[in-house]
Amino acid sequence: MGGLRTAGDLVGWMQMTRKMKINEAKKYVAQKLGIEVFDLTNEEVMRQTREDLGIGVVTSVAGSPKGMRAKIKIAELLDIHINSVDLFLSQVKL
Amino acid sequence: MKDKILIRMGDGERVTLSADEIKEDIRAGTQDAARRGRIPEMTAPEQEQLFEIMADPSRVVGVSPGEEVIVTDDGCSMSFYSGQDGGGVGVPMSRMQAILTYERACGADTTSMGHSDYSYKPVKPIINYEMNEYYNISMMTTAPFFYGAQPNLGLYYRPDGPCPNPAELLPAGKIKEARAAQEEACEHLKKDLVFVGKKLAGVGCEGLNFDTCGSAGDADFLAALLALRELRQEVPQMPIIMGSSGEFVIGMHGEVTFDGRRLAGMYPHEQVKVVEAAGACIYGMAVNTNTSESTAWNLARAVTFCKAAVEAADIPVHVNVGMGVGGVPMMEQPPVDSVSRVSKSLVQIGKADGL
Amino acid sequence: MSEKIFAAAAEAIEQGDADRAAQIAEQGLSQGINGMELLTKGFVAGINKVGDLFGEGRLFLPELMMSATAMQKVTDIINATFPAGKREARGxxxxxxxxxxxxxxxxxxxxxxxxxxxxxxxxxxxxxxxxxxxxxxxxxxxxxxxxxxxxxxxxxxxxxxxxxxxxxxxxxxxxxxxxxxxxxxxxxxxxxxxxxxxxxxxxxxxxxxxxxx
Missing domain, CATH: 3.40.50.280 (Cobalamin-binding domain)
Incomplete structure (x- = not known):
């Protein structure tokens, strides 16, 4: 789907954590992002959406969240548990 | 429509076939899958759709916008730094560099890491090393990041492991002993899978991949299922993918069961139900490519098996589209024309949830 | 009569029952059935079916091994009835x-x-x-x-x-x-x-x- 270029990682999280089939996962992610399902793979829409939400963009923008910082936001946005995020938050007592 | 259509054989050789020949291969391929799996053939419109995809004159084909699916990583980043053994290009880079390059430069939907041996048993003695690597890399990745390897029951038989070797016992007619050896090895393997899984869960593992399960037969498949179920209870927050190694589970033992169901001989639409019952988040199916048949024949089989598995499944089904599986030709550099046709067909006709 | 024996021969191989297969071989030969015919129309038909079932994942390696043992046993029995020069060549x-x-x-x-x-x-x-x-x-x-x-x-x-x-x-x-x-x-x-x-x-x-x- 394009990973961080679009919404591939987000759909991946839903299949992994909620065992959602592809169309259900896409619908869920689109709803959380407030966009149309069709736009999940539209780079033009997703670039700005990701930047606005702080969930990581594919190019390296100084100061823009990536890695754990982006994943914390993703877990919140999608309302899912990500094991590495839970561990990190427990380690920093958040 | 041109009289002759450029297509490939299962070994990658380019050939030209007539439209009728391709249609006949599609018909024969779907019939073969249906007969073996006792599942429905592709319908006439589906066969026509597959023909259109095969006959498309473009080098690369793809699904329409909005139809895209995700790809679960199967050691892609390892291919950056490994040698030919792993289909790798041998670029001198670290695991972290490879994973982040895959995620960010290639736009990967998911990423993964694994021991270069790619079996769980050798991970056990270096588990602390792997935990450390996993933890450090997971701080940097944004996309789902798995730890993957194969159960590989063969490593538990002599001379590599502690159990008598069924490959020696069976030809000697020692069937009871061969079955006992497989049951014993299954127990060792299950313990190792659970051990590695629990350790990785402790450092925040986002997902575990039991890849190519059943490559050493039905007891291998059983060990993965048992470990999966145990891990789901012990570390429920860690998703687990379970992928198979072929279109049916090879009966090396022949009698092992999971939830009362015999595993030997299970086809994808049956495999997915036990994988689902064990608690997997995604089922990865594999269909063997026959190198002596055309990609049309092979892909018709793969689509037929895929469709039946997706219909039976309550969890996402991802189809293995690596070298020599899923209709992809058996060659080290799978041709992009074939791979893209395989991907498009499995998604549009097979209704795969991912690749 | 021969047809019955051929069917029983094939079934014994499919079931991997070496003793039964041997018994059928002896019985068929004693009834004057041509050894080569008994082998090809009976036992080989059975082993071909075993091979097909194995290839489709409907029969498993232990059963295949048992059928192989049964097949070897009857081949030996039938081969022994042929003159030395006319024995079925075994590669x-x-x-x-x-x-x-x-x-x-x-x-x-x-x-x-x-x-x-x-x-x-x-x-x-x-x-x-x-x-x-x-x-x-x-x-x-x-x-x-x-x-x-x-x-x-x-x-x-x-x-x-x-x-x-x-x-x-x-x-x-x-x-x-x-x-x-x-x-x-x-x-x-x-x-x-x-x-x-x-x-x-x-x-x-x-x-x-x-x-x-």
């Missing part, structure tokens, strides 16, 4: 997984199906150097040398085997057959192997053709 096949390759299972299945179809099989196991294939073939009096390679990195040993056979002047003495996941007909052609088999069933069919020649 000798030497099998092994090449050096550096530890994959055993596919080759074990191939060995079982060859045995089931009346071949004499010597299985060298895994990790077998090219030179050892040749030494063992000489000692065994093999007709066919079958090598298996499951890795793209070990396939080259199959090529080495062809080269060693040529070097030793033995290339025409043996038929060579190659198999294994990354191996293809093209590879067989490229290295000069006499045959390639997609799976165990095809291996048996091609070996039979080569033995007849």
């Amino acid at each position: 000798r096949v030497l099998l092994g997984t090449v050096e550096g390759d530890l994959h055993d299972i596919g080759k074990t299945i191939v060995a079982a199906l060859f045995k089931a179809n009346g071949f004499e099989v010597k299985d060298l196991g895994r990790d077998v150097p090219a030179k050892r294939f040749i030494e063992e073939a000489e000692a065994f009096g093999a007709h066919i040398i079958g090598s298996s390679a499951l890795l793209t990195t070990t396939m080259v040993v199959q090529k080495e085997l062809e080269q060693e056979l040529k070097k030793a002047g033995l290339k025409d003495k043996y038929k060579t057959m190659v198999g294994g996941a990354p191996v293809t007909q093209r590879w067989a052609g490229r290295i000069g192997a006499d045959a390639y088999a997609e799976d165990a069933g095809e291996g048996v069919r091609k070996a039979m053709e080569m033995i007849k020649k």
